[in-house]
Amino acid sequence: MKQPDRRIARTRRQLRDALVALILEQGYESVTVQAITDRADLSRATFYLHFKDKEDLMLASLREMFDDLRRRYSPPQKGESPLRPEMPMRTIPFQHALEYRDLYRVTLLSEQGTAAILRGIRLYLADAMRERIEAVATGPLSVPVDGLANYLAGGMLALISWWLDSGTPQTPEEMAALFQQMTLPTMTALLGHPPR
Amino acid sequence: MKQPDRRIARTRRQLRDALVALILEQGYESVTVQAITDRADLSRATFYLHFKDKEDLMLASLREMFDDLRRRYSPPQKGESPLRPEMPMRTIPFQHALEYRDLYRVTLLSEQGTAAILRGIRLYLADAMRERIEAVATGPLSVPVDGLANYLAGGMLALISWWLDSGTPQTPEEMAALFQQMTLPTMTALLGHPPR
Amino acid sequence: MKQPDRRIARTRRQLRDALVALILEQGYESVTVQAITDRADLSRATFYLHFKDKEDLMLASLREMFDDLRRRYSPPQKGESPLRPEMPMRTIPFQHALEYRDLYRVTLLSEQGTAAILRGIRLYLADAMRERIEAVATGPLSVPVDGLANYLAGGMLALISWWLDSGTPQTPEEMAALFQQMTLPTMTALLGHPPR
Amino acid sequence: MKQPDRRIARTRRQLRDALVALILEQGYESVTVQAITDRADLSRATFYLHFKDKEDLMLASLREMFDDLRRRYSPPQKGESPLRPEMPMRTIPFQHALEYRDLYRVTLLSEQGTAAILRGIRLYLADAMRERIEAVATGPLSVPVDGLANYLAGGMLALISWWLDSGTPQTPEEMAALFQQMTLPTMTALLGHPPR
DNA sequence: TCCTAAGCGAGACGGTACGTCTTGTCTTCCA
DNA sequence: TGGAAGACAAGACGTACCGTCTCGCTTAGGA
Numbered sequence: 001m002k003q004p005d006r007r008i009a010r011t012r013r014q015l016r017d018a019l020v021a022l023i024l025e026q027g028y029e030s031v032t033v034q035a036i037t038d039r040a041d042l043s044r045a046t047f048y049l050h051f052k053d054k055e056d057l058m059l060a061s062l063r064e065m066f067d068d069l070r071r072r073y074s075p076p077q078k079g080e081s082p083l084r085p086e087m088p089m090r091t092i093p094f095q096h097a098l099e100y101r102d103l104y105r106v107t108l109l110s111e112q113g114t115a116a117i118l119r120g121i122r123l124y125l126a127d128a129m130r131e132r133i134e135a136v137a138t139g140p141l142s143v144p145v146d147g148l149a150n151y152l153a154g155g156m157l158a159l160i161s162w163w164l165d166s167g168t169p170q171t172p173e174e175m176a177a178l179f180q181q182m183t184l185p186t187m188t189a190l191l192g193h194p195p196r
Numbered sequence: 197m198k199q200p201d202r203r204i205a206r207t208r209r210q211l212r213d214a215l216v217a218l219i220l221e222q223g224y225e226s227v228t229v230q231a232i233t234d235r236a237d238l239s240r241a242t243f244y245l246h247f248k249d250k251e252d253l254m255l256a257s258l259r260e261m262f263d264d265l266r267r268r269y270s271p272p273q274k275g276e277s278p279l280r281p282e283m284p285m286r287t288i289p290f291q292h293a294l295e296y297r298d299l300y301r302v303t304l305l306s307e308q309g310t311a312a313i314l315r316g317i318r319l320y321l322a323d324a325m326r327e328r329i330e331a332v333a334t335g336p337l338s339v340p341v342d343g344l345a346n347y348l349a350g351g352m353l354a355l356i357s358w359w360l361d362s363g364t365p366q367t368p369e370e371m372a373a374l375f376q377q378m379t380l381p382t383m384t385a386l387l388g389h390p391p392r
Numbered sequence: 393m394k395q396p397d398r399r400i401a402r403t404r405r406q407l408r409d410a411l412v413a414l415i416l417e418q419g420y421e422s423v424t425v426q427a428i429t430d431r432a433d434l435s436r437a438t439f440y441l442h443f444k445d446k447e448d449l450m451l452a453s454l455r456e457m458f459d460d461l462r463r464r465y466s467p468p469q470k471g472e473s474p475l476r477p478e479m480p481m482r483t484i485p486f487q488h489a490l491e492y493r494d495l496y497r498v499t500l501l502s503e504q505g506t507a508a509i510l511r512g513i514r515l516y517l518a519d520a521m522r523e524r525i526e527a528v529a530t531g532p533l534s535v536p537v538d539g540l541a542n543y544l545a546g547g548m549l550a551l552i553s554w555w556l557d558s559g560t561p562q563t564p565e566e567m568a569a570l571f572q573q574m575t576l577p578t579m580t581a582l583l584g585h586p587p588r
Numbered sequence: 589m590k591q592p593d594r595r596i597a598r599t600r601r602q603l604r605d606a607l608v609a610l611i612l613e614q615g616y617e618s619v620t621v622q623a624i625t626d627r628a629d630l631s632r633a634t635f636y637l638h639f640k641d642k643e644d645l646m647l648a649s650l651r652e653m654f655d656d657l658r659r660r661y662s663p664p665q666k667g668e669s670p671l672r673p674e675m676p677m678r679t680i681p682f683q684h685a686l687e688y689r690d691l692y693r694v695t696l697l698s699e700q701g702t703a704a705i706l707r708g709i710r711l712y713l714a715d716a717m718r719e720r721i722e723a724v725a726t727g728p729l730s731v732p733v734d735g736l737a738n739y740l741a742g743g744m745l746a747l748i749s750w751w752l753d754s755g756t757p758q759t760p761e762e763m764a765a766l767f768q769q770m771t772l773p774t775m776t777a778l779l780g781h782p783p784r
Numbered sequence: 785t786c787c788t789a790a791g792c793g794a795g796a797c798g799g800t801a802c803g804t805c806t807t808g809t810c811t812t813c814c815a
Numbered sequence: 816t817g818g819a820a821g822a823c824a825a826g827a828c829g830t831a832c833c834g835t836c837t838c839g840c841t842t843a844g845g846a
Contacts, residue, residue, distance in 0.1 A: 150358035158350020185381035542750035550742020577773035
């Protein structure tokens with residue numbers, strides 16, 4: 001029961017790596033299942049043994065990536081201030097983007113990516129933003145909180161896109177500081193006080 | 197030579213409308229050329245008489261839309277202050293999004309849109325933003341101007357997405373004001389003075 | 393309306409000829425649709441434009457052949473004596489087998505033919521035999537007429553198989569005479585008189 | 589070493605029975621190895637432990653059946669007259685067909701049988717017929733002996749098919765008598781005397 | 785008024801990819 | 816050691832679109 005599982009895990013990893021590599025080369029749409037299995041040194045039948053189709057494989061890969069992101073945030077979630085925690089907290093998204101930069105590129109930069117995925121990521125981020133804003137707000141805001149959250153999420157993703165696009169000359173910490181500089185004045189103005 | 201041209205224009209319009217309607221129903225990817233021509237009451241051969249493929253038709257439609265946007269900005273471009281012009285100027289993007297909301301939805305919200313298009317729009321917007329920032333800056337900024345421009349462009353698009361997504365309960369003017377509230381503190385802080 | 397039809401007829405003929413040639417080379421089962429279209433210089437998609445599958449093509453070919461057989465029998469069907477008409481009548485099956493010998497070989501001799509087809513042919517022949525026996529019988533037979541008809545049909549097919557198998561050294565007329573020699577005594581004995 | 593052998597024999601029997609049952613239900617072609625092992629309550633791997641493929645299993649079953657037929661003919665083969673032996677001799681083929689009627693049906697009647705097998709049986713029978721004819725002939729025949737033998741073999745098989753098809757309302761003895769009635773006049777006429 | 789070029793419908797065809805199915809091989813584990 | 820379980824390679828299947836092509840029909844301007 002030990003070896004077989006490892007064999008399967010290896011097969012799936014080969015497929016995922018082949019997919020990511022091919023997307024970066026030719027764009028998502030034009031990658032065929034045959035091309036993936038050729039690259040992964042597997043047969044086409046094997047692909048369908050593990051995934052329903054190309055999208056299934058893509059989503060499985062993204063799910064893994066996001067599960068990792070969630071894991072980084074949650075563990076020590078006791079009494080920290082949401083939007084302005086100690087440095088590490090704010091750095092996480094940029095650190096994460098750097099580590100998974102191939103998958104991020106595929107999604108954010110690819111000439112032929114799937115907009116649905118990008119949109120899903122933004123909505124996910126916006127939701128997280130909204131939670132944090134609500135946690136630090138002492139009174140009602142002068143702007144719709146959802147609109148603000150989407151604005152911030154969209155801005156962050158665009159910033160990450162620009163960063164990855166230009167070859168990541170900044171460290172994740174520098175990027176977090178940049179983002180801080182861009183958002184802090186707005187937050188302070190809208191909250192009526194710095195977000196703690 | 198008059199009638200034929202009109203006939204052609206009519207055919208192209210039918211195709212474009214059929215495409216947009218079908219994308220909103222089923223998403224870009226799953227629309228087939230056959231489905232477009234069925235909807236437009238034309239034959240498949242006729243489609244290929246006018247467009248190379250589905251993407252060609254899509255891009256032609258987007259090009260029309262963007263040409264319109266550009267036309268609205270340019271005419272009276274003399275000595276106005278870029279990022280803080282008289283109200284109309286700032287309202288244009290939201291007004292435009294409202295008018296072409298079907299095409300915007302297709303691009304920004306569709307479950308199956310083409311990421312490349314979305315990315316193209318953001319880069320186009322970021323470039324416009326950068327021009328304006330540089331025009332109002334009196335000295336060097338403490339952040340990379342490209343990063344800031346991308347952040348603002350991404351934020352605006354996300355804001356528009358949220359707005360269209362929630363059924364456009366605000367007027368374009370209100371949206372422009374909202375965007376203003378979110379960006380002004382940041383701009384003031386980074387420029388060292390309000391952007392005029 | 394003339395050319396297209398001819399084009400289609402040509403395509404179908406190419407497919408049928410390719411199928412027959414391949415069956416004779418490798419047997420029915422192991423012939424693939426791809427192999428047929430390769431041989432016919434057509435694309436696999438075109439095959440499915442005309443036929444549901446390999447069996448459909450096979451049956452269409454056999455149907456043509458049998459329609460021809462039926463046509464030869466019927467026209468001058470006025471007042472001739474069924475089982476013992478002027479020579480031509482009795483010669484028809486052997487003449488037919490000779491002309492379509494490729495298709496007969498495929499069905500009767502192929503190492504990998506389809507028994508269902510063979511069985512269908514025998515039942516068809518037996519039915520024809522039964523009609524003729526009943527037409528010439530003056531009283532009740534001492535054997536079941538269906539049993540006799542099947543015996544004669546099976547015998548004739550086996551005789552044709554042997555003939556084709558050995559390279560058709562006899563003429564169709566000689567084969568008809570042979571068959572006559574084998575069946576006449578039996579018929580005379582069972583009917584109580586020569587079958588007219 | 590006794591138990592394992594029995595276990596193996598049991599496994600093979602299960603597979604053979606499953607095959608025959610499935611052929612009668614769905615026809616030879618459409619039976620899959622998976623279906624056979626499912627029915628036999630065995631795993632697919634086990635099938636390949638015992639047989640090369642489906643045809644191998646089929647031929648093994650037929651071989652058993654034919655070995656039995658041969659055994660019935662040979663033992664008391666001393667000085668009997670071939671084509672007109674004491675009743676039992678002539679009855680053997682029909683008796684045999686009755687006992688193995690499932691396998692005969694599969695081969696002779698199945699909508700999807702394998703023509704090669706049927707043909708093999710006919711050639712086998714024709715050869716036996718030829719031996720007998722030559723044994724009883726006192727001079728040269730007016731027809732090719734191979735042609736006659738094939739005619740008789742084909743006739744007998746067709747007769748057996750008809751018999752099994754109609755539910756075997758006759759006893760094997762009655763069938764043998766029928767066959768006798770159909771062949772005797774012909775044999776007498778061709779040999780110039782009754783075949784003893 | 786005809787007639788003649790262009791827009792268009794119809795549909796055969798060559799291709800490519802899809803997702804499914806079955807086959808036969810192999811390896812690991814269990815009784 | 817016989818069998819169960821199941822991953823895998825191989826390859827045919829029938830389907831769905833694609834983009835190209837050829838053929839006629841029609842229909843409106845120019846002769």
